[in-house]
Amino acid sequence: MFMYCWGAKCHGQLGLDDRTAGTSDTDTDEPDSNKGDLVSTPLEVRFFRRRDVCAVACGLRHSVFLLKDGTVYTCGSNDKGQLGHEMHGRIPGQVKALETCVIRHVACGEAFTVVTAENGTVLSWGDDSCGQCGCGSEDREPKRTPRFLKRLSMHHVVQVACGGAHCVALTKGGRLFVWGDNTYGQLGLGHTSVKYVEKPTEITSLHGLPVMRVAGGGAHTFVVSVSGTVFGWGRNHCGQLGVSDTKDRSQPTLLKSLRTQKVKFIACGKNHTAALTADGGVFTFGAAADRQLGHSSSSNEINPRKVFELMGSEVTQIACGRCHTLAFIPKTGRVLSLGLLSHQQSTTRPAYRRSMSTPINISGPWAEGASTQNNLPNETPKHHKSTEQSPSEQNRKKLKEFQSNVDDEHGVLELESDLNEEVSIPEVVSAGEDSAEEMETDDIANHEVDTDFGRLRRGLRTRTTGETQDETKEERRVREIFSGGDHCFLAATFAKASEDVVDHREIPIDNHIATIDAVFMDTLEAASSTESLSEPVMSSIEEVFSSAACLNASFLKTNDEHFGSSRQNHGMDLDAAREQFRRLAGKEAVVRYVSI
Template identity: 55%
Template sequence: MLCWGNASFGQLGLGGIDEEIVLEPRKSDFFINKKVRDVGCGLRHTVFVLDDGTVYTCGCNDLGQLGHEKSRKKPEQVVALDAQNIVAVSCGEAHTLALNDKGQVYAWGLDSDGQLGLLGSEECIRVPRNIKSLSDIQIVQVACGYYHSLALSKASEVFCWGQNKYGQLGLGIDCKKQASPQLIKSLLGIPFMQVAAGGAHSFVLTLSGAIFGWGRNKFGQLGLNDENDRYVPNLLKSLRTQKIVYICCGEDHTAALTKEGGVFTFGAGGYGQLGHNSTSHEINPRKVFELMGSIVTQIACGRQHTSAFVPSSGRIYSFGLGGNGQLGTGSTSNRKSPFTVKGNWFPYNGQCPPDFDSEEYFCVKRIFSGGDQSFSHYSNPQNCGPPDDFRYPDPSKQIWTVNEALIQKWLSYPSGRFPVEIANEIDGTFSSSGCLNGSFLAVSNDDHYRTGTRFSGVDMNAARLLFHKLIQSDHPQISQQVAASLEKNLIPKLTSSLPDVEALRFYLTLPECPLMSDSNNFTTIAIPFGTALVNLEKAPLKVLENWWSVLEPPLFLKIVELFKEVVVHLLKLYKIGIPPSERRIFNSFLHTALKVLEILHRVNEKTGQIIQYDKFYIHEVQELIDIRNDYINWVQQQAYGMDVNHGLTELADIPVTICTYPFVFDAQAKTTLLQTDAVLQMQMAIDQAHRQNVSSLFLPVIESVNPCLILVVRRENIVGDAMEVLRKTKNIDYKKPLKVIFVGEDAVDAGGVRKEFFLLIMRELLDPKYGMFRYYEDSRLIWFSDKTFEDSDLFHLIGVICGLAIYNFTIVDLHFPLALYKKLLKKKPSLDDLKELMPDVGRSMQQLLDYPEDDVEETFCLNFTAGVC
């Protein structure tokens, strides 16, 4: 171990040396033949963790921060932790946290603001104590500010305690200091990779490089483009796309490491600790220019200085305050830009010359900084291993995520013989939305770092494969545990407001889990999941819709099919019979499933149909409900103003009408609906006519009317006669039943005459002699002619005739392409529609679009114009 900096309180652990300042790296005899796992630096004390899990401390002990009463000048073991295998430590100004391999946290030192989390009344705790309120939570990381503490759990939960003078706990402006760990609820659901703390500011880093900061911001150390303190977590937007993988904090400044090995700094720069060759403060993250030619893999912050390690040269660079020798440059001068720490540095994998004295060279393993001291764990060049790389986090310090290795671990145990810790691991993973949101990331080309409102950062194929491997295995105990965790722990905790887009991912991935498609789980998992989805606020729901819109068709169809199956399942239960006491909850369930389908259908329509519209059809509807009765109920709901756009709670009191969601009806069901609507409309028109006729008997000013729409036409002038009558007919009379009379014929129209009329008139109207339509031989379809001289009113009347035919239950043979119906629905036709009408032209246009080169004119040797009105 090499150490340098302030030694006035013995915090370098060099024993009884005369110097109070060590200006350049010096070997510590104590650590010869010892491997160091972690180092924590307080303002005037230091804590060392060895590979065997033992803890040694040295430095100032005025407030019990050493955890023992032995020598302060050299490292002494903290005997109270002798039974623990400590894996990580962190130090505040005068307090210490230690984390063992079981995820338990021990604390000692100053407790003036509750920073130990022990709920004690003592000012100082001189012997390590377990934080009992965290004993049932598996912690993987701890971080200390001067007077506050942070912890990250395996379930991606962030806890905080201690002083909150500047908002460093992230619990809000009204929150005072906390003497026990408090969950930061505003961060729930986000998959975190790291927690970090400065003097009075805090940060968390997500798996996809998003940074949230809060606390003191006097010098811009939160990087939020101002100097206002923050009392709740705020996203540092400017670094979102920079692939940040590690953060460290000084007293009032912050440094961030990117996946490419770049370094950003911001905050207080009065001593040059930002490395920008100035002493200015920076309220926005700024890249350290002089390190841009090197790949940095480790960074560390002291109180007012910063260190960086470049493995290609094996050198450590430092900048900032140097008054206590903490820069290791051989002087007490401050450095405003990166300066090489003195030492015979040797790069990993470097070539040793024949006369090389390895004892005089240092191969860096890891650097540590804090307070006004710095350390470097090193080995000799001849037996050195690769140095730590902060760009690739230690898996043991990360949250649970579903991945190939973890599933293999679970499946390696015989069925029915899971150890308790494995069951707890499965439960913890599937009880945490944060863990699921950190699973199945698109790691190829680091794509998940592009996560945003348009890209989820999820590898959906990986999600499908891993879920299938896990649930379809010969381990029913796994499926049972996963189902129980989703039902009892995960879904009930979901909220409508989410802190970040990364907290939305499991809404994409969970439908891929086979458990969701199991009818036994519809009411316990799928429907509650759908309820949470429907209840999302507008902003997160919009992001989810954006993500759905770019899914591959099979993946999008999977979600649609899931909720179609849920609807069918519920309708079958309804047909069997639902007890009155359960009607309300049944209504809520059915509304939920249909609302999810409605959202998916809206996305499908907005994006030009990811899947064909008929994939939303639920063919079983015709068998499971009385469509005519459903339609009548729907009409009544509309008449009484029952709004189906209410929330799900209010909808539970409104009987479900499938007609509210017409996109689920296939052609047969829609025909039934159309006929039902026509019968109702006709009956209403007839009733209105009868009422008017009755009134005319008593009030002569009211004229009697025919309850039917009568068309009297001559066969030889069928078009002219029909048009003449229809021009004079009021719109309201179109809703009456149609009766057709051919002049000179005695036949009574019981339906047959009407059908003959429509057959004859449509044949006439479509005849080329009128020039209104053009016939296309290739497709055998017709379209409007651009050379017609007919009045546009005639086209309108043709539409009226078509409408009357459908309204009066008569099928007419119209050879129009799909484009006509798109136009009626105000939807934009596509090239596929042109292909349907004009196959040759459509294919030629497609070839032009598909041609990859720039020499279009030379290759195709023609130019042409194709017109379609």
């Protein structure tokens, strides 16, 4: 697994070491005010080179990393205790208070963090000035260590999303709970009379709606049903709710214009929203001052509008930061950027920085296809390999000869002036940072390259990569993109790896509400052969049969016929429901328990 990053780094939120500013060479016209604060081209976060990161969440000035084994690392600003530890914030540190928990999901607000454990419990820490930690505390002081949300202890939470200072959680039983700041009605409780809600409170107006996704923006909230119905609420001064006006909403409001678009996923920025459809289309709406909507305009959009520049491409992932949007197209292997990061962090060319109103390609050491759909500008010049030994290859040979004389403590080798000449390179090699614990096993030279101009940088580093020489040549592919605040992350794997690329249109089984499916029926059939039902089976039965949302999600018409459901089109396969209940009727133990 390889983790790459770009964007704001002034608070250490990228997890990079302080030893490198992270910007390109001085002759790239990068403003002095940006040097040291911005990473303008993707760099590798070497701390995670030998750690399997499965998810990343970004706050305004901090980041949270979830490993496959359930451990959590954080970095960045810790002014409100949002890191959950007191270690140096510029290098990822483990949240050791979570060592007894197996964490499966992470989320961030502006300055607080929320995680869900394998057993469905929820923990939070950080800024609690608006009750966003959900602990029920009235002191509003920052919570510097993780705390359980007792109000949710009786529920198995499968999803949680954070806004700037509020949260929304979805339980396995299909119930929605919210807490935190309610200034603009972002909790969806139908009022703003209570400004802060310190404990998780259920949204009763959506009872029976089988929710598939939850999302939080600066001060607005969205949910998407299994049939693609979209409801939004909260602040709407820029049109970020997409309901044809700029009035705030304190209760869930249907986005009628997206009803037939088969929406699968929603991502929210501070004041804008992006929706991903089943066919890979992207709709954006809300604030556009930083061109984050991708509509070649800085005018706000109060209605969902399809991103014209992405039409013809099948997008499978989207992510939003404060004032930017990312999109991933697997067919071409390209990551596209819209908005603030497009003209500040993703390129060092002044022409693009001044006015980039359409999506641009974020180039990095991952494989990209030959397709040039939409004629999007590619920021990294492509150089053809030559059969002759190139100057850069000669430099690498020299570097290898000098390796035995490298200062192991600092891992830096100063070369003669002939290595500082501008040379054309046959491939892009990403620069990056190490953690102190990894520097002791240095064995491979890593060439820092200005990816915009193709120059070898001075002070070539020989810190470890943890790879063999064959592995450094192996193609990498994008697995998943993450964004928040003013920074971004990208997880990549070897192209030949068996690990699947993430598709935001598909929902992981662990994040889904309970339904009567084949697995559920098999479990009941096996359990009904005994005289008494086990506790887990009884819990599953209660969860499904006590929830209209779970039942509604259980018998949907196939082939996407349930999309666009309404009062006139319920979208349910009644024949399938009849057949499943007929099977259940023959299970005496189940019928007896349900009838109690």
